[in-house]
Amino acid sequence: MPLMRIQLDSDRQTARRVVELHRTGKVHRESRDAARAEVWRRGRTPAGETVFVGTTNGEPVRLIYDVEVYRDVTA
Incomplete structure (x- = not known):
């Protein structure tokens, strides 16, 4: 599967928080969801x-x- x-x-404050969460194995849901929404906005479908x-x-x-x-996929 291709990556986008x-x-x-x-x-900076939010970025530090996201990095710290990542280091502890947790997820910053707001930014993760925003990234998925951006993929949809660009006309692609997230696969993973x-x-x-x-x-x-x-x-x-x-x-x-x-x-x-x-x-x-085009027909």
Whole structure:
């Protein structure tokens, strides 16, 4: 299955919280759901779990997620 990389704008405090949750094996549901919603918005269908990859160092800080998507099928 192909992966779609999603970057979500965030603030430093939220990004730190997401990273800490990830390190303890937990999930930040709001950002995970936002990444899945972005996949839908772009016209693709999520096929698997949304995986937290990390954060950017720039301003604004961005949360990075990889989402498995179904291949486009045309008839």
